[in-house]
Amino acid sequence: MSAKLKKSLLYWLMLSPLVVVILFPFGVMFVTAFRPREELFVFPPRWWFSEFRWSNFVEMWEKTNFGQALFNSLYVSIAATALGLLLSIPAAYALSRYRFPGKSAYRTFLLMTQMMSPIVLVLGLFRLMVVLGMVNNLNSLVLTYAAFNMAFTIWMLQSYFSTIPRDLEEAAWIDGATHFKSLIKIFLPLAVPAIAVTSIFSFINGWNEFVLALTMIRSSDDYTLPVQIYSQVAGRYQVEWHHVMAATILATVPVAIVFSWLQKYLIRGMALGAVK
Template identity: 60%
Template structure:
């Protein structure tokens, strides 16, 4: 028991500085969000506010048009995540269980697509959306996010599908189940951890993405949170940092909620395909 306590103490002693480094920006963000504006740029800096000013959040909500931007981000992120999974799950099932010509080449193609950054393709994406008449439309952003996350989702899910014993599928086949029924009744319940972690990664990508949103969106009414928060800083002579930090803090809440809801899938989902 003493050895275990000593080992735990040494581990936390080593992790302590790393935790402080990671948590320091969040502490500054929270402190700045609730400070009176006069203390934000004071020198020497006031690490702790003289008063907790929650009115900053209400002022930020009105001044930054935070509500519409929050709704746009939720719609785009949730819709892109759901639609991407609807396409990726059957594709991953086909890769894991069916044999077809060019399968190995297709796997390599999926990996190669992950090496491309959105900024490399942003001009082509803009021209494509312009020809389709989707510039300054939220569906354009959804399609772009689905395209950039689809290969990742297929690769994650097919790796997990391969770990599911074939005997379960064969038993379902003997019972007369079709391919779609085997996918729905056998694979999906067993693949819940993989689907959970994949949806988390897709949602976070859509929630935090900035380059495509800046390229495809034009009007303030269509701005997502990343664009709306950027508008509080970019092109201004004076920046209200209490509003910026308050908006950043509130924007972090949905991601924290998603992690809390799907945390039981994270550990098992991160090891997809590791053990067969």
């Protein structure tokens, strides 16, 4: 056995307790989602089940309005990510390419906002949405999520943009391209890894956010997935845990798809950011 293989096995052995702790809740979730209802609370507890109950997912979809909640979460997360990027890219480009009064203070402000939890601002945001007439409106979540994602997105993108040589843009200007055209045709294609990284984080933040969605949305038809899953547990005399776990498994699928699709850009963007 080579020394490299021995070292790899040693590392995996050291990490195995952590792996078990991380994967254990997912294992319980998976087993509960496919377990027949009558086997949920047997004593002594069994770690396996007598059959794969695929009908749990069908029943959950029909009884909990899961399809509408899935659409709501997709709309909010995608729209907030797109709006955040649309506003953040010009700001990050200006921070990386131009000098202006207050630039250092603005960078510090962006960093400080990352230390503040959205929960602190829930009351103020709710009163603002009341004034705008946007309570119980999915667009209130789109605007709020985009605003909170912008600080991270601008900070991340401006660091990456600074690594792109200015000579490439200047060469395009000499050839007659406008500043806007050089930004679209030359600059942004080179920044795809960084844009992918920030898109993934923005999407996941919007997908998983719970407190603001619970505060802003009152109608069950407009619930996002975290609130919809929570509603299956809160205030219920009897909780259908097999439905809750089935919904939770399905809620993780879109995030896994997005992450797998953009994984190569994620690794490349984080690596280049680390070098920077």
